[in-house]
Amino acid sequence: MVSAADRQAPSPERIFEALNAYQKTAALKAGVELNVFTAIGKGANSAADIAEQCQASERGIRILCDFLVVNGFLTKSAQRYDLAPDSAIFLSKQSPAYIGSAIGFLTLPELIDPFENLTAIVRNGGSLNGDATTIDPDSPKWVEFARSMAALQRMPAEGVAETLNASAGKKWKVLDIAAGHGMYGVTLAKHNPNAEIFAVDWPRVLDVAKENAQSAGVAARYHTLPGNAFEVEFGKDYDVVLLTGFLHHFDSKAIETLLRKIHPAVKPDGVVVTVEFVPNEDRVTPPTAAAFSIVMLGSTRAGDAYPFSEYDRMFRAAGFSSSELRRTPGPQSFIISKK
Amino acid sequence: MVSAADRQAPSPERIFEALNAYQKTAALKAGVELNVFTAIGKGANSAADIAEQCQASERGIRILCDFLVVNGFLTKSAQRYDLAPDSAIFLSKQSPAYIGSAIGFLTLPELIDPFENLTAIVRNGGSLNGDATTIDPDSPKWVEFARSMAALQRMPAEGVAETLNASAGKKWKVLDIAAGHGMYGVTLAKHNPNAEIFAVDWPRVLDVAKENAQSAGVAARYHTLPGNAFEVEFGKDYDVVLLTGFLHHFDSKAIETLLRKIHPAVKPDGVVVTVEFVPNEDRVTPPTAAAFSIVMLGSTRAGDAYPFSEYDRMFRAAGFSSSELRRTPGPQSFIISKK
Numbered sequence: 001m002v003s004a005a006d007r008q009a010p011s012p013e014r015i016f017e018a019l020n021a022y023q024k025t026a027a028l029k030a031g032v033e034l035n036v037f038t039a040i041g042k043g044a045n046s047a048a049d050i051a052e053q054c055q056a057s058e059r060g061i062r063i064l065c066d067f068l069v070v071n072g073f074l075t076k077s078a079q080r081y082d083l084a085p086d087s088a089i090f091l092s093k094q095s096p097a098y099i100g101s102a103i104g105f106l107t108l109p110e111l112i113d114p115f116e117n118l119t120a121i122v123r124n125g126g127s128l129n130g131d132a133t134t135i136d137p138d139s140p141k142w143v144e145f146a147r148s149m150a151a152l153q154r155m156p157a158e159g160v161a162e163t164l165n166a167s168a169g170k171k172w173k174v175l176d177i178a179a180g181h182g183m184y185g186v187t188l189a190k191h192n193p194n195a196e197i198f199a200v201d202w203p204r205v206l207d208v209a210k211e212n213a214q215s216a217g218v219a220a221r222y223h224t225l226p227g228n229a230f231e232v233e234f235g236k237d238y239d240v241v242l243l244t245g246f247l248h249h250f251d252s253k254a255i256e257t258l259l260r261k262i263h264p265a266v267k268p269d270g271v272v273v274t275v276e277f278v279p280n281e282d283r284v285t286p287p288t289a290a291a292f293s294i295v296m297l298g299s300t301r302a303g304d305a306y307p308f309s310e311y312d313r314m315f316r317a318a319g320f321s322s323s324e325l326r327r328t329p330g331p332q333s334f335i336i337s338k339k
Numbered sequence: 340m341v342s343a344a345d346r347q348a349p350s351p352e353r354i355f356e357a358l359n360a361y362q363k364t365a366a367l368k369a370g371v372e373l374n375v376f377t378a379i380g381k382g383a384n385s386a387a388d389i390a391e392q393c394q395a396s397e398r399g400i401r402i403l404c405d406f407l408v409v410n411g412f413l414t415k416s417a418q419r420y421d422l423a424p425d426s427a428i429f430l431s432k433q434s435p436a437y438i439g440s441a442i443g444f445l446t447l448p449e450l451i452d453p454f455e456n457l458t459a460i461v462r463n464g465g466s467l468n469g470d471a472t473t474i475d476p477d478s479p480k481w482v483e484f485a486r487s488m489a490a491l492q493r494m495p496a497e498g499v500a501e502t503l504n505a506s507a508g509k510k511w512k513v514l515d516i517a518a519g520h521g522m523y524g525v526t527l528a529k530h531n532p533n534a535e536i537f538a539v540d541w542p543r544v545l546d547v548a549k550e551n552a553q554s555a556g557v558a559a560r561y562h563t564l565p566g567n568a569f570e571v572e573f574g575k576d577y578d579v580v581l582l583t584g585f586l587h588h589f590d591s592k593a594i595e596t597l598l599r600k601i602h603p604a605v606k607p608d609g610v611v612v613t614v615e616f617v618p619n620e621d622r623v624t625p626p627t628a629a630a631f632s633i634v635m636l637g638s639t640r641a642g643d644a645y646p647f648s649e650y651d652r653m654f655r656a657a658g659f660s661s662s663e664l665r666r667t668p669g670p671q672s673f674i675i676s677k678k
Contacts, residue, residue, distance in 0.1 A: 010424040012438055012491060013627055013670055014411060019445040021363035023633055026454035028357040033458040057464025062622075063636040063643070064461050069623040070630045072353060076623050085349040099351055106358040115365035119372045122403050125396025152351060283401075284408040284415050288352055291409045294362055297402040304402070331352055 032100040041092030045080040104148035114298040146208035150181035157187035166191035178246040182209025189218035234265040244275040251302035259318030274335040288331035371439040380431035384419040443487035453637040485547035489520035496526035505530035517585040521548025528557035573604040583614040590641035598657030613674040627670035
């Protein structure tokens with residue numbers, strides 16, 4: 001995005017676009033909720049046909065679809081709409097890679113509402129509610145996260161399984177901290193029939209993870225450790241510890257405390273796999289990882305999108321010998337830390 | 340944006356970015372409200388210095404500024420922030436072209452809130468409140484519009500003055516319908532000392548326009564016709580009629596009715612100048628003009644961003660002999676219609 005700025009002549013258009021950017025969120029959400037992408041995937045192409053399939057007005061559908069064309073989610077030719085490649089793969093319910101359910105979490109009022117008062121949050125330096133919802137055992141936010149975000153994490157979970165060569169079938173004891181939907185542990189268990197998974201999270205969240213383990217046929221090797229990751233007894237002799245999308249909620253002191261608690265639970269040749277939004281050291285590239293920082297500003301007291309140097313330092317401070325960053329094709333990176 | 344979609348390999352990143360796009364609106368608003376751009380323009384460059392100038396937390400400013408870099412509004416080098424060209428010109432209060440005040444209107448809850456339920460609006464085919472606020476004489480929305488949006492309209496208003504060759508100084512009687520801030524009529528009056536302006540709008544809105552006429556030194560030639568544009572007596576013998584950002588609120592039937600009311604008030608060699616978001620006939624390019632349609636879906640019963648063929652047809656139906664489209668460097672176009 002920075003390079004685009006460099007190319008263009010100064011114009012208020014970028015400012016106008018940013019002040020209207022909230023409409024993009026609303027339009028994609030409406031498109032998913034109304035099944036516009038699925039209807040087009042099934043062959044409805046004119047505004048009239050899509051409107052009929054989606055039980056919506058033709059005017060509303062025509063304007064919504066035109067807006068989705070402007071933003072690259074649909075194409076349009078001779079008054080007929082079609083799915084852009086991203087949308088065919090990720091937004092049509094007929095696709096096995098459908099991730100439209102992510103709107104359930106990503107557009108939760110609990111996540112969006114703080115941004116109505118971002119000015120006050122920037123003054124304050126963090127969420128005006130502190131870490132209330134992050135550490136609340138009964139927060140419905142994390143149950144919604146577990147239900148909505150599994151699909152979006154399918155690709156990185158497969159990436160972790162491949163990185164660790166799960167299909168080699170070694171006898172593994174895996175600790176999945178703040179497992180959420182459980183997709184990371186479940187995916188390792190699917191690829192490695194000799195892996196036993198121990199998942200930590202709040203009880204209601206683990207119910208969702210157990211459902212997913214059941215669906216994947218790995219329930220017999222899926223064990224749960226309900227409770228707060230900072231307090232629950234992990235057990236020991238883990239070959240793999242998963243920390244996926246969890247550390248970003250905390251300040252470095254809390255992260256080091258957690259890593260020190262994890263260290264004795266890891267086997268001498270075990271690894272900790274952290275899946276995170278890791279910007280470069282400049283903290284402004286790559287765009288999606290760098291931008292994630294503002295989500296943590298809005299919803300936590302002191303969470304962040306830490307660059308690799310910070311994670312490396314925290315792991316060393318907690319006793320780990322080395323950490324290695326692995327970039328992925330997606331917005332999240334893997335950090336492999338050795339004991 | 341469509342071409343960017345064509346270039347990229349399929350990835351959920353675009354979807355993730357759109358679902359988080361509301362953060363871009365919030366960040367730009369916070370940057371303006373906290374005077375971040377003005378502080379950097381005055382020489383504060385580190386997060387600590389900017390935080391001190393803006394009376395905000397360093398963590399909040401660092402994360403906000405990084406996010407503004409990601410989105411092209413700032414640049415960053417060696418932990419020092421600087422203004423991108425757009426921001427230096429349009430977002431620093433030291434610049435005469437400052438348009439930051441536009442956040443007052445563009446982020447009004449009245450405009451943003453409907454998008455929280457865009458799905459229902461698409462089903463319904465228009466605003467769930469009908470045209471209540473568009474035609475309410477006491478709506479504070481239009482007073483805020485008049486106060487906030489004058490700066491953003493400075494460039495197109497100068498463009499109209501140039502297009503009409505206002506500085507030639509012909510004796511002009513100008514009718515400015517739904518004048519709002521009054522910048523279009525005021526700008527013509529500034530360039531043409533022989534122009535008399537007659538501005539139509541709600542009384543409280545005209546108070547703002549009169550203030551602007553006063554500041555520009557043209558108050559003696561600035562006359563007001565308070566009331567509803569569909570009902571008020573325009574008078575006659577106008578050389579120029581201005582319709583700036585007004586027609587998009589209505590359906591074509593209402594627009595034709597208004598144009599028929601205007602026609603007899605125009606001199607035989609007079610012109611009507613319409614300033615509007617006019618997409619191409621495909622209704623999906625250019626992006627900003629095409630995207631404006633969804634704003635009308637959210638806030639009106641039947642307003643739209645009409646392509647030129649539609650305006651041309653409506654003007655002919657109302658008795659005008661010809662209309663000509665003039666593209667501008669900005670998102671709005673001019674339509675010059677002859678009697």
